């Protein structure tokens with residue numbers, strides 16, 4: 164394809180991708196499959212790799228991230244980002260109505276909206292293209308987070324319709340609860356601490372350096388105001404409807420996310436509805452915002468130093484109830500972490516019956532100064548899990564017993580430890596404490612590890628209770644007769660289970676390594692270690708320096724790996740897995756072949772799955788040759804992000820084939 168053909172094709176793909184992105188994310192009404200969408204995106208990525216001058220700043224390929232922001236530059240807001248004054252009762256809203264009526268003649272229109280609990284953002288569009296996105300900061304200046312905001316699929320990169328030349332749109336970036344829960348599930352699996360609340364996590368995510376991580380987390384955004392384009396419509400409500408034509412996702416009237424009202428009763432109706440219904444929303448809100456609709460009225464009303472007089476927030480009270488603390492139980496996780504849980508006299512809160520509340524750790528219990536049978540206050544705030552926020556000490560019984568953190572594991576009696584600098588207590592009996600043993604087996608069979616069909620948590624429980632399994636290696640010694648004897652196990656399921664276990668013996672080393680459940684060795688780390696060190700033998704004998712020399716492996720991971728292999732029981736487990744035929748090294752076919760014999764490669768740029776050196780090593784172990792500069796004799800240029808334009812031009816001019824990282828791997832596996 165020559166350059167001018169490429170321009171046409173890039174334009175065509177860009178328009179098509181923007182169109183389908185809008186249908187999928189904004190309209191929730193896709194026309195093509197995810198697969199077809201990915202194929203279009205890959206085509207565009209490949210073309211941009213080949214013709215880097217055609218890679219637009221607002222290309223749909225920006226959605227997947229990859230741009231790194233080392234330091235977020237400070238930007239002064241063209242229009243200051245004010246806040247809203249808060250109210251908490253009908254009386255306060257009534258007072259506001261009275262103040263409005265004093266300043267404005269005639270009837271007013273009001274717009275009621277949700278008060279999204281996220282992070283404010285101002286996004287500037289020039290000539291229909293997203294130019295810059297800035298956080299609120301201190302209200303007069305914020306941080307430029309454009310690269311990260313571009314990964315949010317509901318925010319258009321380029322607009323359609325009759326948009327103004329230069330305007331700013333403001334809104335709230337938030338974490339949809341489904342995505343927030345998925346992120347925490349993943350963190351649990353990787354033994355990383357979970358995030359406590361969606362708002363803070365959205366804020367932290369927006370300031371991450373690597374926009375790829377932002378893209379994966381799935382933030383969303385609602386818009387609530389347009390600046391610099393007010394002449395177009397008569398009021399706020401009309402503007403919000405209008406921006407939908409430009410491609411923005413707006414709050415739906417059909418779901419009562421936004422409504423126009425004319426009276427105090429109408430406004431209160433909206434408030435009361437959402438006070439009841441807010442727990443059923445797929446995102447968190449902390450109140451309702453009421454705005455005077457007509458712009459000419461807004462102008463009459465003006466601003467105070469901090470907030471507009473034409474808008475007000477009604478904040479929901481954090482729902483709080485009082486109930487009795489019956490007892491404290493202690494849960495033991497897969498890693499041995501001990502979590503204290505308050506068992507409460509059941510009580511209604513936010514539409515559900517609450518019977519338990521997390522107490523997090525020993526410090527939290529101490530801070531609250533809890534006694535058994537205390538009357539405690541329970542709140543469902545920004546956090547998902549209800550928590551105890553205080554004690555009604557006036558009701559404390561004189562003979563009440565102080566809650567003291569346990570010293571021994573409730574499951575296996577082992578003395579607990581609390582490592583320096585950590586807030587959590589742990590049971591160190593990794594190989595003999597039942598929930599830890601079961602947890603490790605469950606992790607091993609999990610989808611991202613060995614992905615063993617026919618066996619789930621309940622079966623692991625049953626096998627464990629029967630004394631048939633104590634660790635992952637025991638799975639490989641199970642017989643059909645043992646399994647079929649379990650309750651509710653038919654012949655067919657028993658067969659499936661045995662077959663599933665057998666089939667797992669073909670899983671590659673990286674999956675086995677992840678499955679072992681070594682602390683801090685998540686999926687990606689396992690992959691890096693597997694490809695760099697190549698075998699369990701090399702990994703288990705690697706020195707600290709050798710481990711930290713591996714890309715992305717730091718002190719904490721290296722130490723954890725060494726500790727793991729110092730344990731006799733772990734070494735024995737690995738030996739048994741080896742003896743059952745599990746794959747404990749990177750297989751020859753992936754590692755060494757003569758596939759690339761006679762071919763020469765230039766590797767340039769920044770890559771996703773591998774480092775540049777790793778790619779070069781793959782080339783060499785497969786018979787290829789790495790060369791430093793491009794000539795007409797070069798067979799392939801493997802191009803990553805940020806590859807210099809002159810190199811790419813040279814490759815194109817000389818007609819050398821340029822491949823992306825994925826295409827290179829496809830060549831390797833062909």
Ligand code: IVH
Nearest residue numbers: 245246247276277278279283335387452471
């Ligand atoms: S209007 C002049 N509308 O609440 C202020 N703000 O306390 C205009 N917020 O910084 C803001 N939902 O981050 C407005 N529907 C909504 C909102 C909303 C959430 C946030 C926003 C603002 C803060 C003010």
